[in-house]
Amino acid sequence: MTVTWLGHACFLLEQDGYRIVVDPYTGVPGYPALELEAHGVYCSHGHFDHSYTDGVTLLPGRESPFSVKEVPSFHDGEEGALRGENTIRVFSAGDVRVCHLGDLGHLLSEKQAEAVGRCDVLLVPVGGTFTVDAAGAKAVCDALRPRIVVPMHYRHAPFGLEKVSGVEDFLALWPQGTVQRLPGSSFTYLAKEGGETTAPVVLVPRYPA
Template sequence: MLSFLAMAAMLAAAGHAAAQNAGAEPPVSQCLAVAQALPNVIFAAAAADDPLAVPDAVTITFAGHSTYRIESSSGVVVATDFSGVHGAEPPPRVITMNRAHSTHYTLSPDARIEVVLPGWNPDGPEPARHNVVVDDVYIRNVTTDIRGWGDGGMIPDANSIFIFELAGLCIGHLGHLHHALTEAHYAEIGRLDIVMVPVDGGLTLSHTGMAEITTRLRSSIVLPMHLRGTRIQSYLSMMSSEFAIDFMDGNSITVTTRDLPARPTIMVPAGLASRG
């Protein structure tokens, strides 16, 4: 298998965006907690310039495994944990990737994809730091560690939780999360109106561990992903006392800030429910 340094060279040679925005001042996050106030963090609230205006909508579609396609009102499409297998057509404008295994990244992204965001830093030991704006979408990341498959130790900062800010919504994708989150992680993540969580129950976190994180984040909408070899029902049973459970008829939802559910809801796409 090619090294991740080789992967970085291949991406650069392919002409994809550098995606680090080095030296640029990051935009002001509408979702970010005030980390300096730990443990008494204050979360930013979304506020529209005109409260009477019709809010922009975001469409989110489960494509397979850990790939969701997120489409903004201006037509920007982001595909998460993109391997080139799921959600590849039509090509997204932006992809995020994680390095746990090959179903979460690709060494040869389609040349039509403008922005490629690896969740690790292929160039060195420092964490990946993304602050990227593509039209009406702002993307940032919070790094976590992953298990090393050889000696069983942890590889620092090799996974990213990606946060997408658009249409006044804060949307998070936990990636291939292998450990509990710290107070600092929660502060860096901030408010998440919608969160995509891996529910395989073993390759990432146990269902108990993922239930604890889901409860702590308390997002209005929870979208499961990464179901492989383990049924989802045990996770849903743990969550059903505090979260509504909605088995979707299809794989897409369209959401605005005004129609987030009053009770936190786990929405299971049809393509995922059929496997669990």
């Protein structure tokens, strides 16, 4: 499966020519307007920076190689009282499982972690204020034990919401040698790369690519 970071919390997932866009944004400082084509689009919640479906033109329907599992969660640590609900989604195709946490605002319960299940690639918000912060994101990673971690929803001037933090605080929580900065915005994860691992690899896509 090919994973492409399109900025903020927006990703393109591709398997066998089938394209899924997750959390398309609008109105996020620095990032250009989205003009995408995909067979499917998913939004973790209804806020403007995660639900701009007008930026995605749907391609003709065809059979999807993806299965999608949804896990209910919240946008804050007060069971949604501050910012509402959030949907975690696990996209599975070709024996690869990619989990997009959306705007998760709290640590996962044991039940939620079990519902997510095996996680090859974890797309996790790290910027705080509207989501878990660096320490909270690391705790979620420790609970889910993915093979690959990709941080999202952070400020890297001039890109990103002004009230969220950068990615460096999150990266500083990982052992030396764990973090790899990619030369571009995409990577491909193959099922044969699986197997037991004790320490995830943290991939930081480059934007703009």
